[in-house]
Amino acid sequence: MAIDWYNKFVDLNYLPANDELVCLFYFEPAAGISAEDAAGRIASESSTGTWTTLFAMPPRMKKLQATAFAIDGHYAKIAYPLDLWEQGNAVQLLSGIAGNIFGMKALLNLRLIDVSLPQAYLEHFKGPHFGNDGIRAMMKVHGRPLTGAVPKPKIGFSAQEHAEVGYETWMGGFDFVKDDENLTSTSFNQFEDRVKLLTKKRDRAEQETGEKKSAFINITAETETMKRRADLLASYGWNYAMIDVVVAGTASVMTMRDYCSDLGLAIHAHRAMHAAFDRNRKHGITMYFLAKLMRLVGVSQIHTGTAVGKLTGTKKESMLLADLLREKKVPAAEPLCLSQDWGTIKSAFPVSSGGLHPGLVPDVLSIYGTDLVLLVSGGIHGHPKGTRAGAQATMQAIEAWEEGVTLDEKATTAKELAQALEKWGHYKPK
Ligand code: CAP
Ligand code: MG
Secondary structure (H helix, E strand, C coil), X not given: CCXXXXXXXXXXXXXXXXXXEEEEEEEEECCCCCHHHHHHHHHHHCCCCCCCCCCCCCHHHHHHCCEEEXXXXXXXXXXXXXXXXXXXXXXXXXXXXXXHHHHCCCEEEEEEEEEECCHHHHCCCXXXXXXXXXXXHHHCCCCCCEEEECCCCCCCCCHHHHHHHHHHHHHCCCCEEECCCCXXXXXXXXXXXXXHHHHHHHHHHHHHHCCCCXXXXXXXXXXXXXXXXXXXXXXXCXXXXXXXXXXXXXXXXXXXXXXXXXXXXXXXXXXXXXXXXXXXXXXXXXXXXXXXXXXXHCCCEEECCCCCCCCCCCHHHHHHHHHHHHCCEECCECXXXXXXXXXXXXXXXXXEECCCCHHHHHHHHXXXXXXXXXXXXXXXXXXXXXXXXXXXXXXXXXXXXXXXXXXXXXXXXXXXXHHHHHHHXXXXXX
């Protein structure tokens, strides 16, 4: 008598229906387990299976089983019937396709690469509230990247000092001042104080420059506190809130997406902690999947790497992430991603950040183009003449790229850029 029924979850002749979700996994079976056995276990544990044959199972349940329908070396594709999934519940999706399966003994390694979401599943999600055109209209910035910086050191400033650094950032030409991921409300820099003081400086910077200025102020906390913080931001006329989306959790991001949209706030998604599950190339969950999930649940922008800065991530990965967030239809590039048609779900911005300075701006723009949020933080505050000059130098580097001239050429007439290049050149930090 058979003990298990994992082989019932594999059918290499199966063709997924249009309304099925299809997942792409990288997998390595444990010793003694065949590729088919391993793929069957992934499909089983992420849908209707259990480890043993059962005394009774209503025959209709067969229709809810996932099917491993393609195995190619270390890659497997699995189709999931639409009925397995609750409408509009991204958290439940994670419990299935990104849940127990990572811990199965039969798998040495398992990595969820991507999921292709059918229209019938997508239509129960709202996606980003503004879309990139809406954000550009709100910020009155067209034809160039949106720019921002975090006061550095990342935590330690009083609210007053933070606001002053923010003012210098705006006056140097940047659009956004951003909180760091670990700054929320501390004894020395309380959320409410920071909001009030930044508001004053924002109003002044807007008056003096005639430009729209904004900030990604970090509301991350338990959800009820985030709501109160979002209320405060809206009452002071802000148009964004920032959330550390991985640590806060998908459920709270979903709640806050609706709450913030009602208040007219876009969501800046910081991805702190992502590398705990996406850095190991053989196991875990890709950044690609995280970014897809976040566009689905409706953040307005999310960090996607620099390739040339201080944090891991390749050029190819950043380019694919940018397309995933910005485009309506994304072609498959297996084994890196599957195709995705976003239907009516609006676009989101990629955010490039981490170890950038003016000398690296052309590299980043050649990866992303101009439809991006560019964050240069240490790379403006470390400028030999200070924050404002650093922001100016960054804006000059952007101009150079748009004018099609090299940074060295531009530096002959752009003093701040020349000073930045003297310090950092084209240095790539580690
Ligand atoms: C960048 C940053 C961002 C990282 C996040 C930092 O500062 O503020 O949080 O870029 O990484 O704390 O490191 P610098 P990622 O510009 O001074 O490096 O964008 O990869 O999620
Ligand atoms: Mg940071």
